[in-house]
Amino acid sequence: MTSPTPKRRLPIGIQTFAKLREDNCYYVDKTGLAIDLIESGSAFFLSRPRRFGKSLLVDTLKELFEG
Template structure:
C-alpha cells in the first residue's frame, strides 16, 4: 500500500499510526539530547515542522509513552540501543502555543493561562503522590482552580513549579 502524505498533521503518533509518509527527523532527538542545553529555541517559518518535531520529542521521552517504541521502529533513532533504553522514561511537559490566536495581548494571556491549567490537569495525579509536600499540593490546586484570576507572575512561575513537582515525584529531571 502506498503511503499518504499527511499534509498539516502535527501529531507524531497519529502520523506514524496512520502509516503516513514521514521524512525521518529522529536524529534531532540525538542531537538535542547530546547538546544538553538548558534552553532550546527553535525558530523556523510557518509550516516548517516545529510542532511536529516537538510532538516527536513528546512521544519519545515521556513516561506515558513507555510502551510505544513501535512509533520509532524503523527510524534512525531506534538503531541506537542507548536511545531505545531512555525512550519513555522521563516526565515531560508538552506545551504548544500553536493554537494561541488572539488579536490583543489580554486575550493571548488568557489563552496561555488556559494552556497552563490544562497542562496541570494532565498531571493532576500528582496530588495523590506522597513525595509532594502538602504546601505543594495546595499551590497545585490553586493553579487548577484560579485560572481566571491567575496573575502573570503566577503563570510564569507555574511551569517551574510543575517541573519541580514532577522532579519530586519521579526523582528525575
C-alpha cells in the same frame, strides 16, 4: 507477479507523531538528530516559518521522553 505497495499519503496538517504513524504517512525519521539535540544540553530557539514542522518536532521529543 507481486502486488503493488500501497501508497502512503503525505502528512499535510498532521502535528502529532502518533497520528502520523497510525495513518501510515510518509515520514523522514529524524529521531537520531533529536537525540543529539537532547544530549547537547543546550537551549534552542525554533525560528521557522509556519508549516515547517515545529509542532511535530516538539511532539516527537515528547514521545521520545515518554518512551
